[in-house]
Amino acid sequence: MEKEATSDTAVAELPTPAAPRQTITRVARAVTIREPASTLYRFWRDLERLPEIINHPAEIRRVSRTESHWRVSGPLGDVEWTAEIVRDEPGRLIGWQTRHDSSVDITGQIEFLPAPGDEGTEVIVSLSYDPPGGKLGATVAKFTRDSADSQIYDALKRFKALIEAGEIPTIKGQAVGGPQRPRKGEK
Amino acid sequence: MKALVWMGKKKVEVQEVEDPKILNPRDCIVKVTSTAICGSDIHLYDGYIPSMEKGDILGHEFMGEVVEVGPQVKKTKVGDRVVVPFTISCGHCTHCLRQQFSCCDNTNPNWQLAETLMGYSPAGLFGYSHMTGGYAGGQAQYVRVPHADVGPLKIENDLPDDKVLFLSDIYPTGYMAAENCNIVPGESVVAVWGCGPVGQFAIRSAFILGAAKVIAIDSVPERRRLAEQAGAITLDSGDDVMEELKALTGGRGPDASIDAVGMEAHGSAYDQIKQTLKLETDRPYALRQAMRCTRKGGTLSVPGVYGGLLDKIPFGAAMNKGLTFRMGQTDMQKYMAPLFRLIEEKKIDPSVVITHRIPLSRAAEAYPLFIEKRDGCIKVVLDPAA
Numbered sequence: 202m203e204k205e206a207t208s209d210t211a212v213a214e215l216p217t218p219a220a221p222r223q224t225i226t227r228v229a230r231a232v233t234i235r236e237p238a239s240t241l242y243r244f245w246r247d248l249e250r251l252p253e254i255i256n257h258p259a260e261i262r263r264v265s266r267t268e269s270h271w272r273v274s275g276p277l278g279d280v281e282w283t284a285e286i287v288r289d290e291p292g293r294l295i296g297w298q299t300r301h302d303s304s305v306d307i308t309g310q311i312e313f314l315p316a317p318g319d320e321g322t323e324v325i326v327s328l329s330y331d332p333p334g335g336k337l338g339a340t341v342a343k344f345t346r347d348s349a350d351s352q353i354y355d356a357l358k359r360f361k362a363l364i365e366a367g368e369i370p371t372i373k374g375q376a377v378g379g380p381q382r383p384r385k386g387e388k
Numbered sequence: 389m390k391a392l393v394w395m396g397k398k399k400v401e402v403q404e405v406e407d408p409k410i411l412n413p414r415d416c417i418v419k420v421t422s423t424a425i426c427g428s429d430i431h432l433y434d435g436y437i438p439s440m441e442k443g444d445i446l447g448h449e450f451m452g453e454v455v456e457v458g459p460q461v462k463k464t465k466v467g468d469r470v471v472v473p474f475t476i477s478c479g480h481c482t483h484c485l486r487q488q489f490s491c492c493d494n495t496n497p498n499w500q501l502a503e504t505l506m507g508y509s510p511a512g513l514f515g516y517s518h519m520t521g522g523y524a525g526g527q528a529q530y531v532r533v534p535h536a537d538v539g540p541l542k543i544e545n546d547l548p549d550d551k552v553l554f555l556s557d558i559y560p561t562g563y564m565a566a567e568n569c570n571i572v573p574g575e576s577v578v579a580v581w582g583c584g585p586v587g588q589f590a591i592r593s594a595f596i597l598g599a600a601k602v603i604a605i606d607s608v609p610e611r612r613r614l615a616e617q618a619g620a621i622t623l624d625s626g627d628d629v630m631e632e633l634k635a636l637t638g639g640r641g642p643d644a645s646i647d648a649v650g651m652e653a654h655g656s657a658y659d660q661i662k663q664t665l666k667l668e669t670d671r672p673y674a675l676r677q678a679m680r681c682t683r684k685g686g687t688l689s690v691p692g693v694y695g696g697l698l699d700k701i702p703f704g705a706a707m708n709k710g711l712t713f714r715m716g717q718t719d720m721q722k723y724m725a726p727l728f729r730l731i732e733e734k735k736i737d738p739s740v741v742i743t744h745r746i747p748l749s750r751a752a753e754a755y756p757l758f759i760e761k762r763d764g765c766i767k768v769v770l771d772p773a774a
Contacts, residue, residue, distance in 0.1 A: 233482070235480065235481060235482055235485070319482070319485075320482055321482070351500070355500075358499060361481075361493065361494065362478070362493075362494040365478060365480045365481045365493070365494055366414075366478035366479075366480055366481070366494040366495070366535070367413070367414060367460060367478075367480075368412045368413055368414055368460075369412075369497075370412070370476075370494060370495050370496060370497040370512060370521070370534065371411055371412060371497050372411075372497055372521065372522050372523055372524070373411065374409060374411050375408060375409075375411060375523070375524045375532055376389070376391065376405050376406050376407065376408040376409075376445060376524045376528070376530075376532070377405065377443045377444070377445065377524060378391060378393030378394075378395075378401075378403045378405050378442075378443040378444070378445060379393070379395075379403060379405075379442075379443055380442055380443055381441065381442070381443030381444075
């Protein structure tokens with residue numbers, strides 16, 4: 202899936218930010234997950250397990266029925282925002298927007314669309330955002346895996362593995378030989 | 389524990405490393421009782437598979453006893469005697485449910501790297517570079533096995549390790565290669581390039597599936613002899629293979645061809661130089677010959693491992709003759725149980741390929757022995773206890 206190639210309609214449906222800026226970046230990523238849309242929607246709407254699929258230290262705190270406070274550690278330090286759900290179509294779509302007093306300006310949505318045959322559900326996330334550190338931050342982030350695009354894609358892949366396989370694959374902490382780790386008995 | 393560790397091109401050593409731990413709730417730990425060196429390990433040893441890191445533990449053909457299970461493991465129990473497939477599969481994604489286990493969506497933690505190289509990421513593999521997950525391998529005394537209820541096959545009889553160990557890779561791999569040939573019982577002629585272990589199992593499986601004739605091609609006399617013992621007609625790679633195959637098939641050519649050689653074929657100085665200069669990653673000499681030799685409308689089955697980019701592929705021959713290509717890493721979990729039954733029924737004895745038994749502690753010496761085919765070496769089994 203090429204960046205931004207997912208669906209123009211998905212991006213076009215986003216609520217327009219109050220004051221469009223030059224530095225707005227748009228990303229869209231998709232995965233197909235073998236579960237009904239309602240289950241996947243609930244996972245995202247409940248928020249509780251979302252930190253598990255974010256490959257960075259993340260804290261998500263529910264503030265009200267439609268608002269949540271997020272803190273994610275990224276390449277430029279902690280980024281915090283308060284997100285407000287502005288569209289909620291159970292089993293189909295969640296759209297959100299950061300509040301004006303947040304340190305970042307993000308408009309996003311996640312859609313759950315039926316996939317053909319027995320494939321399950323197509324999950325599409327699209328974000329429009331003003332990267333931390335403005336244009337310079339985006340330029341820096343572009344060259345790292347921590348850019349919003351790869352973070353979203355990574356989160357979607359981890360979401361898929363968690364839902365389908367029950368766990369996210371890892372080799373962190375496995376047995377390795379030198380020089381990756383000191384040999385047994387050595388410091 | 390002791391483990392065989394990759395330390396760079398043509399450099400492996402047995403090291404004392406930490407024992408593996410349960411990392412995910414569906415993992416188990418297997419105490420290895422038998423493990424083997426695979427022909428595809430040569431590609432790692434020779435440095436032709438990208439994304440290896442010094443310190444990686446090799447090996448993907450192993451069996452043993454389950455000594456620990458994670459909290460979400462339901463079926464597999466401590467004490468079970470199991471053969472572990474080389475592919476790691478979740479059992480729940482669309483590909484697994486379609487029995488395309490080697491294409492599992494959810495077992496490669498390094499899927500980004502695989503997507504960059506291949507477009508989409510196949511399943512994680514034991515001990516086979518970081519683009520397929522970087523999982524620590526089985527040439528070790530203990531191994532962490534993810535998705536313990538999906539992969540390992542429980543062995544509940546007293547068949548010795550030698551007879552069932554190769555259910556971990558090469559027997560199912562040879563069998564799937566033969567199955568991919570669409571053999572018409574009593575009619576099909578199958579040509580097999582390479583009489584190494586996978587070739588031997590492909591030959592035997594082709595006969596089990598009803599092939600009328602199997603013609604096997606290899607340059608090594610003792611490997612040809614082993615193929616002849618299974619009933620194959622053999623050709624020396626140095627022969628005019630095309631003309632010999634025509635003569636043996638009434639001028640039609642083989643209905644199906646199997647490339648059981650893969651990316652480090654011998655016979656072409658051109659490829660040796662280009663691979664050395666990194667102008668191509670693979671030496672597809674056997675593949676080219678198989679593409680030219682397969683009959684019109686025939687099938688080309690590729691169990692041999694390829695890593696990347698191939699040069700001078702006679703695609704025109706394939707297109708104009710209307711060949712069908714079948715290939716892939718083996719969908720292990722689909723084949724292990726039925727092939728185990730063939731072993732129990734004595735339809736096949738996988739242990740015939742074993743020529744050498746070497747202690748794990750001396751595994752580093754076994755690699756050059758196997759690669760140079762010294763001392764009639766066809767298959768090395770390592771004893772992890774020694």
